[in-house]
Structure formats: C-alpha cells, structure tokens
Amino acid sequence: xxxARVFTRSLATATKSVKPPIQxxxxxxxxxNALYSASVQDSTxxxxxxxxxxxxxxxxxxxxxxxxxxxxALSKEDRAEVIKIVASNLKLDKTTANFxxxxxxxxxxxxxxxxxxxxxxxxxxxNGVVEAKITxxxxxxSKILKRLQTAISKSSFVGEGKTLKVTNDVNPELLGGLVVxxxxxxxxxxxxxxxxxxxxxxxxxx
Numbered sequence: 001x002x003x004a005r006v007f008t009r010s011l012a013t014a015t016k017s018v019k020p021p022i023q024x025x026x027x028x029x030x031x032x033n034a035l036y037s038a039s040v041q042d043s044t045x046x047x048x049x050x051x052x053x054x055x056x057x058x059x060x061x062x063x064x065x066x067x068x069x070x071x072x073a074l075s076k077e078d079r080a081e082v083i084k085i086v087a088s089n090l091k092l093d094k095t096t097a098n099f100x101x102x103x104x105x106x107x108x109x110x111x112x113x114x115x116x117x118x119x120x121x122x123x124x125x126x127n128g129v130v131e132a133k134i135t136x137x138x139x140x141x142s143k144i145l146k147r148l149q150t151a152i153s154k155s156s157f158v159g160e161g162k163t164l165k166v167t168n169d170v171n172p173e174l175l176g177g178l179v180v181x182x183x184x185x186x187x188x189x190x191x192x193x194x195x196x197x198x199x200x201x202x203x204x205x206x
C-alpha cells in the first residue's frame with residue numbers, strides 16, 4: 001500500500017487533470033472531488049462508491065469500528081492498522097483503502113459520513129442522475145411533489161439527457177415554504193428565510 005503522502009500527491013495530480021461533473025465546496029467536497037478524480041483514473045467511480053458504502057454500513061452496524069477510526073487515543077500507526085484490517089475484511093479496492101489512510105493521516109475520518117454524502121452526489125452526476133432535495137415544513141402531497149419534479153426537470157439545473165431523483169425531507173423549523181437543493185445549487189423559498197431577511201433589513205434600518 002502506498003504511503004498517505006504519496007497518495008495525497010497523486011490525488012492532487014488527479015484533481016487537476018479530471019474535472020468532477022459538479023462543483024462541490026468545503027473540506028468534505030474537496031476530499032470527495034479528490035477521490036472522484038482518483039477513481040476515474042485508477043478504478044471506477046462506482047467501485048469507490050460501493051466501497052465507501054460498505055465502510056459506512058460497517059461503522060453503523062459495529063460502532064466500535066467507528067470509534068477506533070476516530071479515537072484520539074490511537075496513534076496514526078494504530079489507526080492505519082485498523083484501516084488495513086477493515087480494507088482486508090471488506091475487500092476494498094486500493095484507491096479507497098489508500099483514501100481512508102489519507103483521511104486518517106489528515107485527521108479527517110470524523111468527516112467520513114459527510115464525504116460519503118458528497119461523493120454520492122458525484123456518483124449520481126457521473127451516471128447522469130441529478131438529485132433534487134426538497135425540504136419542507138411537513139411532508140408534501142404526492143401531486144405537489146410531482147408538479148415540483150416536472151418544474152425542476154425543465155430547469156437549467158438539470159439539463160438534457162439527465163435523470164432527476166427527488167427526495168422530500170421534513171424540517172418543521174422552516175415554518176412553511178420550501179428549500180430546493182439541486183446538485184450544488186440551493187434555492188431557499190422558506191418562510192424562516194424570509195423572516196430572517198426581514199429581521200436583517202429592520203436591523204440595518206435602525
């Protein structure tokens with residue numbers, strides 16, 4: 001297995017030469033982008049996504065594994081040994097196993113779940129699937145959801161030849177309205193956002 005330092009350099013090189021299908025931001029997005037680029041060059045995006053999913057399933061089914069991976073009491077060498085055992089048991093591909101080592105060396109294993117979520121977006125986009133997450137104060141009626149799906153499908157956010165996947169999350173704190181997230185784009189139409197803007201305007205006026 002190559003060292004984390006060498007693999008980090010290879011990730012940086014891959015990221016420059018392979019452009020992800022959607023642009024992601026933040027630390028989690030940066031790592032997801034790097035793994036995507038390395039996967040395109042070294043294996044396949046689907047292989048890496050399946051490997052990350054297997055790791056996540058293991059962490060959820062056996063909390064001890066997750067605690068070992070992020071424990072500050074363990075040295076980097078000990079965590080590397082745990083990763084080696086996990087990689088062997090799950091039969092992980094080399095790219096994903098090395099990526100886990102990079103996360104460990106950089107103390108980013110606590111970000112694993114959010115990196116998986118971001119990589120899931122890249123995997124969908126790679127396969128021509130655009131995910132739209134519609135967050136509302138309560139569960140939306142199927143007819144309303146279908147109308148929203150039709151509207152989003154025709155928007156510039158999706159594009160020709162793409163498949164739209166819609167999910168409806170519930171957040172009562174929105175009070176009403178919607179927050180629509182399509183890929184890396186967000187449209188906040190919630191009442192709570194409008195109230196926040198009103199409060200900000202009042203503060204600036206006083």
